Amino acid sequence: MELFTNQVLSGIATGAIYACMALAVVMIYEAIDHLNFAQGEMAMFSTFIAWQCLQWGIPYWGAFIISVVLSFVAGVIIERTLFRPLGHASILVHIAGFIALFAIINSVAGLIWDFTIKPFPTPFGSTPLLGGVISSHQAGMIVVTLLLLALLYLFFRFTRVGLAMRAAATLPESAKLVGINVGWMIALGWGLAAAIGAIAGIMIAPVIFLEPNMMGGVLLYGFVGAVLGGLSSPGGAVAGGFMVGVLENLAGTYIPGVGNELKLPIALAMIVAVLVFKPNGLFGRVQVQRV
Amino acid sequence: MMSTAQDTIPPIATANPAAPKSALTVPLAASLVTLALLIVVPLFMKNFYVFQLTIIVIYAIAILSLNILTGASGQFSLGHSAFFAVGAYAAGILMEHANVPYPLAIPAAGLICFVVGFLFGFPALRLKGVYLALATFALAVAAPPLFKLGTFEHWTGGVQGLLVTKPDAPFGMAISQDRWVYYVTLTIAIIIYLLSVNLLNSRSGRALMAIRDNEIAASSMGVDLALYKTLAFGISAGFTGIAGALSAIAVAYIAPDAYTVNFAIALFLGMVIGGVGWLPGSLAGAAFIVLVPNMAESVSKGLSGAVFGVFIIAVIFLLPNGARQLAYFVYAQAKKLAK
Numbered sequence: 301m302e303l304f305t306n307q308v309l310s311g312i313a314t315g316a317i318y319a320c321m322a323l324a325v326v327m328i329y330e331a332i333d334h335l336n337f338a339q340g341e342m343a344m345f346s347t348f349i350a351w352q353c354l355q356w357g358i359p360y361w362g363a364f365i366i367s368v369v370l371s372f373v374a375g376v377i378i379e380r381t382l383f384r385p386l387g388h389a390s391i392l393v394h395i396a397g398f399i400a401l402f403a404i405i406n407s408v409a410g411l412i413w414d415f416t417i418k419p420f421p422t423p424f425g426s427t428p429l430l431g432g433v434i435s436s437h438q439a440g441m442i443v444v445t446l447l448l449l450a451l452l453y454l455f456f457r458f459t460r461v462g463l464a465m466r467a468a469a470t471l472p473e474s475a476k477l478v479g480i481n482v483g484w485m486i487a488l489g490w491g492l493a494a495a496i497g498a499i500a501g502i503m504i505a506p507v508i509f510l511e512p513n514m515m516g517g518v519l520l521y522g523f524v525g526a527v528l529g530g531l532s533s534p535g536g537a538v539a540g541g542f543m544v545g546v547l548e549n550l551a552g553t554y555i556p557g558v559g560n561e562l563k564l565p566i567a568l569a570m571i572v573a574v575l576v577f578k579p580n581g582l583f584g585r586v587q588v589q590r591v
Numbered sequence: 592m593m594s595t596a597q598d599t600i601p602p603i604a605t606a607n608p609a610a611p612k613s614a615l616t617v618p619l620a621a622s623l624v625t626l627a628l629l630i631v632v633p634l635f636m637k638n639f640y641v642f643q644l645t646i647i648v649i650y651a652i653a654i655l656s657l658n659i660l661t662g663a664s665g666q667f668s669l670g671h672s673a674f675f676a677v678g679a680y681a682a683g684i685l686m687e688h689a690n691v692p693y694p695l696a697i698p699a700a701g702l703i704c705f706v707v708g709f710l711f712g713f714p715a716l717r718l719k720g721v722y723l724a725l726a727t728f729a730l731a732v733a734a735p736p737l738f739k740l741g742t743f744e745h746w747t748g749g750v751q752g753l754l755v756t757k758p759d760a761p762f763g764m765a766i767s768q769d770r771w772v773y774y775v776t777l778t779i780a781i782i783i784y785l786l787s788v789n790l791l792n793s794r795s796g797r798a799l800m801a802i803r804d805n806e807i808a809a810s811s812m813g814v815d816l817a818l819y820k821t822l823a824f825g826i827s828a829g830f831t832g833i834a835g836a837l838s839a840i841a842v843a844y845i846a847p848d849a850y851t852v853n854f855a856i857a858l859f860l861g862m863v864i865g866g867v868g869w870l871p872g873s874l875a876g877a878a879f880i881v882l883v884p885n886m887a888e889s890v891s892k893g894l895s896g897a898v899f900g901v902f903i904i905a906v907i908f909l910l911p912n913g914a915r916q917l918a919y920f921v922y923a924q925a926k927k928l929a930k
Contacts, residue, residue, distance in 0.1 A: 335721055382904070389911040392661070396863040399856060400903035407896025520732070527725050562740075565733035572726045576714045579722060 307549045313438040315545020317507060319445050320500035321515075321522025322529065322537040323452070324493050329531045330469050331489020332383075334394055338401035339497055340519030342378075344512060345405050346371040346498030347505045348413050351420060360423050368498045375494025379487040409512040420505035441503045448499065449538050456534075465489060520564075521545075528571050530584020539583065544571070617922055622871065629777055638769045643881065645773045645841045648780050649834050650877035654861040655787060655870055656830035662868025663791055664823035665803030666715065669855050670727030673734035674828040676850035678704045678835025680738060683753045683845045684746050693758050693840055697779065700836035701829045708828020712821030731855040738847040752846040755839050772841050779837065783830055787870055790826070799823055864906055866915025875914035879906075 324343065328336045336342075346367050353363035378401070386397060424440030456462040467475040468485035475482050500522075501515070508514055521544055529540025544567055551566040574582065629648070633641045653675055660666050681700040685691040691699065711730065718726050737743075739750050747753060760771035790796050798819050801809035810816050839845050857880045865876025887898035910916045 329721075335724070386907065386911070389907070390867065392859075392863050392867055393907050393911050396860055396903055396907050399860055400900040400907070402900070403896040403903070404900035407894050407898075407900070410896070411893045520728075523725060523728075527722060531721065562736055565729070565736055568729035568732060572714060572729050575722055575726060576717050579717050579719070581722075 303553070304550075307553050308546055309434055311546030311549035312442070312542055313434045313545070314549065315525075315542035316438060316442045316445055317500075317504045317518060317541075318521040318525045318544050319538040319541030320441070320448075320503055321497075321518050322525035322541040323445065323448060323534060324496040324500055325519075325522050325526040326531055326534050326537040327452070327496050328489060328493035329526070330534075331465065331486055331493065333469070334391065334398075335523060335531075336493070337395065337398035337519075338405060339493065340515030340522070341402050341405040341409075342371070342375070342494050343497035343501035343504075343519075344510075344515045345409050346374075346494070347420070347501035347510055347514075348409055350498070350502050351413075351418060351505075351510055354421065360421065364499075364502060367502065368495045371498035372491040372495040375491040376487045378494075379490035383490075384483065384487070406512050413512070415512055418510040420502075420510045422506040426506075437506055441507075444499065444503055445538060448496065449534060452534050461488070517564075521548075521567075524568065524571055527581055528574060530581025533581070533583045536581060536583030540581070617925070621918075625871075625874070626781070633770060633773055638767055641767075641769045641773050642841065645769070645776050646838070647874070647877045647881050648773070648776050649838045649841060650858070650861060650881060651874045652780050652783055652834035652837070653831045653858050654865060654876050655783065655873040656827040656834070657858055657862045658865075658868060658870060658873055659787055659790070659830070660823055660827035661862060662870075663796060663803060664799040664820060666820060666823060667720070667723050668727040668824075668827070669724050669852070669859060670711075670730035670734075671827075671831050671858050672850045672852065672855035673730045674704050674708055674831040675835035675838070675854070675858075676734050676738060676847070677707055677828075678832025679839040679845050679850070680747055680753070680835075681832065682836030683755045683839045686755060686840075687753060688746060697833055697836045697840075701833040704832025704835070705825045705829030707832075709821050709825030711828070712824030715824060716817055716820055728852065728855075731852045735847045735851055738850075747847070748845070750847065752844060753839075755843050755845060757840065757843040772837075776837050776841065779833060783833065784870065787830075791870075795819065795822070860903065864903075864913050866913030866918075869913070869915035869918075871918070872914040 321340070321343070324339055325335060328334070328339060349370055350363045350367035353366050354360065358366065382397060382401065383394065386394060422437040422440070424437045427436045428434075429436055429439055456466055464475070464480045465485045465488060467478070468480050468482040469489070472482050475485075504518060505514070508518070522541065525541030525544045526537040527540070528543060529536030529538070531537070547570055548563050548567040551570070552563045555566065629644075633644055636644070653671060657668060657671055660668055678700040681703045682693070682696040685696040685699055686693055715723055715726060738747050740747075743749075757768045757772065758775075759768060760766050764771070766774075791799075798809065798814045801812065801814055802816060802819055806816060835850075861873070861876030861880040863876070864879045865872025865874070883902050884895065884899055887895040887902065890898045906913070
């Protein structure tokens with residue numbers, strides 16, 4: 301039983317990473333109706349910016365804010381210059397664009413900061429809690445994720461801009477008619493997603509270390525968490541992220557023959573199994589289409 | 592993601608019903624010229640370039656099969672690297688462990704992949720858009736570790752991979768192994784191409800396109816959605832498996848790490864660059880994903896990824912419909928000049 305609780309707790313700790321990323325994924329999905337394959341690389345770049353600021357002697361929270369603000373701006377710029385001109389091109393073309401963005405960001409980060417692994421500081425310290433299962437940084441990360449979720453909830457529920465963004469995402473035509481600038485709402489969605497990605501990256505980096513390829517696996521888990529929880533629900537995405545972390549850990553512990561190599565495939569297989577029964581994720585809205 | 596189906600442009604008539612059958616149309620002439628080049632040029636190339644061309648043709652087969660799935664039936668796959676790997680391993684194991692000659696191992700690999708793809712098509716039936724993308728993605732992620740698994744090591748060679756003997760040309764023909772493999776590949780590619788064109792022009796092909804354009808309308812016209820969607824998955828996987836088998840023979844080595852998600856993404860990219868739903872574009876897309884990364888490498892070593900990305904962006908901005916658009920543009924200009 302103790303083994304079980306420990307595994308669940310450490311699963312929650314890794315799950316916090318995925319939950320963070322899943323939140324960014326859902327954010328962009330709400331805004332543009334696609335999954336952004338370059339999201340992880342954008343977050344990685346933001347984290348490098350924060351790291352660079354720290355190297356220049358800027359205090360932690362200053363670097364944090366600079367990175368988040370710059371990421372927001374960069375997100376808006378990417379939308380304006382790259383994806384807005386693509387406009388109504390087929391979704392497949394958009395995905396090719398994401399792949400291109402992925403390749404460019406990864407390669408540029410590698411050139412500027414090279415591919416060596418760098419440690420990243422944490423503001424929460426790293427004292428072990430609960431008998432060493434979870435570190436204070438991981439606890440801090442969970443708190444930050446939940447805080448972010450609460451803020452997003454308030455933003456989308458009670459602010460004019462938040463409501464306008466939701467309207468633009470669900471019914472663009474009608475949103476236009478009531479005077480919402482749909483194009484800018486999408487750009488704003490990109491900016492917010494990039495900013496959340498930056499926070500996720502900065503929170504994750506102390507755990508998995510900083511390097512240009514750090515996000516590959518994390519983004520995948522983020523997608524999985526988001527899809528499992530339901531892409532239309534930020535709360536679901538966070539829950540999904542935690543669930544993936546726990547599932548992965550339990551599979552690694554209790555199913556014989558599952559080493560580190562097979563953890564991911566097993567988690568994915570479980571998720572596909574879930575999707576077959578709940579095609580819109582566990583907490584997602586069921587999409588009703590008018591014929 | 593939901594609108595994958597509606598966004599793809601209707602397929603081009605591969606055969607123009609209005610024209611008399613015997614007339615030599617421009618598209619037909621262009622295909623014949625391409626074919627002639629593919630047959631003749633390798634005779635004058637160094638073995639290494641012949642090998643590269645073989646790889647391009649093999650990738651073209653894989654992209655073609657992805658085109659059948661996405662372009663015709665509107666389903667979406669980021670997992671074709673897995674089917675490719677299954678084909679490669681099936682052929683490799685049959686040839687090395689069961690001593691099956693390669694002319695039999697290749698179709699056998701295709702058949703095995705057809706079954707695997709058909710079965711995978713069933714859970715895929717329930718999923719749409721991103722969810723399907725994720726499920727296929729899971730397949731691509733799961734494949735390499737499974738092939739590396741210790742339990743199957745006797746068959747798959749585990750992490751080490753599997754060496755495959757490259758066949759010699761039969762009847763003592765005086766051409767190198769590389770050239771022989773190339774011509775085998777080309778022949779199979781042509782057969783698959785013709786099969787695919789005929790498939791898409793047949794009743795089943797129209798059923799698939801009807802599903803792509805509007806599922807509800809298709810089902811009310813009496814199209815069996817489940818059957819056709821799973822069949823599309825099966826056929827696409829089967830052709831990809833043949834491509835995988837050919838690659839195992841051409842490279843003479845199967846490495847589990849060659850079939851990662853990146854490969855699946857590359858195939859997807861090749862399809863978009865070639866033009867979704869346009870079968871001849873598969874060759875252009877394959878050439879892009881094989882040659883452009885090399886080119887990018889030679890432009891700048893450190894920034895090769897960035898150069899590659901810029902190339903992709905240039906293509907999707909200038910030609911959002913891929914090589915198809917270029918071909919049609921050239922065709923239209925040529926017509927104008929002729930007038």
